[in-house]
Amino acid sequence: MHRNLLFASFLYLISSCTMSAQHGAIPDTTTRHLPAFDLEGHRGARGLMPENTIPAMIRALDLGVTTLEMDVHITKDKQVVLSHDPYINPEHDLLSDGSEIPAANKRRYVLYQMDYAAIKTFDAGTKFYDKFPQQEKLPTYKPLLSDLIDSVQTYLQQQELPQVYYNIETKSKPGGDGKLHPAPEEFVELLMGVIEAKGMSEWVIIQSFDVRTLQVLQRRYPHIKTSLLVENLKGLNKNLETLGFIPDIYSPYYKLITPGLIRNCHAKGMKVIPWTINEKNEMQRLKEMGVDGLISDYPNLYREL
Numbered sequence: 001m002h003r004n005l006l007f008a009s010f011l012y013l014i015s016s017c018t019m020s021a022q023h024g025a026i027p028d029t030t031t032r033h034l035p036a037f038d039l040e041g042h043r044g045a046r047g048l049m050p051e052n053t054i055p056a057m058i059r060a061l062d063l064g065v066t067t068l069e070m071d072v073h074i075t076k077d078k079q080v081v082l083s084h085d086p087y088i089n090p091e092h093d094l095l096s097d098g099s100e101i102p103a104a105n106k107r108r109y110v111l112y113q114m115d116y117a118a119i120k121t122f123d124a125g126t127k128f129y130d131k132f133p134q135q136e137k138l139p140t141y142k143p144l145l146s147d148l149i150d151s152v153q154t155y156l157q158q159q160e161l162p163q164v165y166y167n168i169e170t171k172s173k174p175g176g177d178g179k180l181h182p183a184p185e186e187f188v189e190l191l192m193g194v195i196e197a198k199g200m201s202e203w204v205i206i207q208s209f210d211v212r213t214l215q216v217l218q219r220r221y222p223h224i225k226t227s228l229l230v231e232n233l234k235g236l237n238k239n240l241e242t243l244g245f246i247p248d249i250y251s252p253y254y255k256l257i258t259p260g261l262i263r264n265c266h267a268k269g270m271k272v273i274p275w276t277i278n279e280k281n282e283m284q285r286l287k288e289m290g291v292d293g294l295i296s297d298y299p300n301l302y303r304e305l
Contacts, residue, residue: 034205047278227273273291273293278297
């Protein structure tokens with residue numbers, strides 16, 4: 001019996017290592033099997049396709065990312081929708097008939113005050129976006145997170161690509177509670193409802209500047225990987241003190257990265273994945289400095305590293 005148990009344990013160990021290799025992950029007890037070096041497509045591949053859309057995510061997959069980065073909001077009818085802005089943004093979105101959103105209505109169409117059926121009618125893909133002139137233009141819309149996951153998982157299977165992570169940002173802040181989004185507890189429950197229904201808990205990272213949503217996750221869903229987004233100058237210790245726990249990832253604006261910050265994060269068991277780097281030389285510099293991944297609008301540049 002002991003011999004059979006040892007043999008079964010050996011087979012399990014081999015199987016686990018094989019699965020990790022297939023998924024591009026490494027055994028790491030401190031960072032819970034995240035990729036050894038994480039290449040993330042920011043809002044899919046924002047430099048090449050309309051941001052936070054299914055086509056942007058598919059393009060990023062074709063470019064070999066290990067993680068799809070995206071933003072989510074909550075609609076009036078409690079759906080989880082992909083969007084960076086809390087409203088339909090006239091910089092890159094159009095009305096359903098293809099016309100421009102009037103300047104007077106710049107922030108009229110608040111997602112949290114609209115049902116998803118209405119949000120889906122807006123054109124999120126054909127307007128020229130001068131900040132990203134290389135974007136391919138095509139008719140598309142803001143998708144539900146559930147539909148995005150279905151599309152990605154189907155594409156991975158069809159193309160026989162390895163499983164990727166979903167790095168999902170909760171777009172919230174205290175001043176927006178009840179106006180632009182629900183309170184943190186409800187936001188997290190709605191988001192986790194989708195993630196658990198799709199069976200993707202193992203492959204999800206939840207990131208945020210809003211420590212409140214990460215704190216809810218730590219209390220209620222401690223198995224979910226978390227990433228603290230940072231753009232302030234308070235420093236590592238102060239930011240972690242505010243958060244109240246050690247996340248899996250510390251994710252600062254890339255200009256805040258220093259060798260000392262990387263060493264201190266690693267000493268605490270965190271990976272360091274900066275945002276948003278759009279120049280190849282800067283990517284190479286940060287990689288050589290020792291970061292654990294990169295987030296970029298142009299994941300096509302990863303091939304040149």
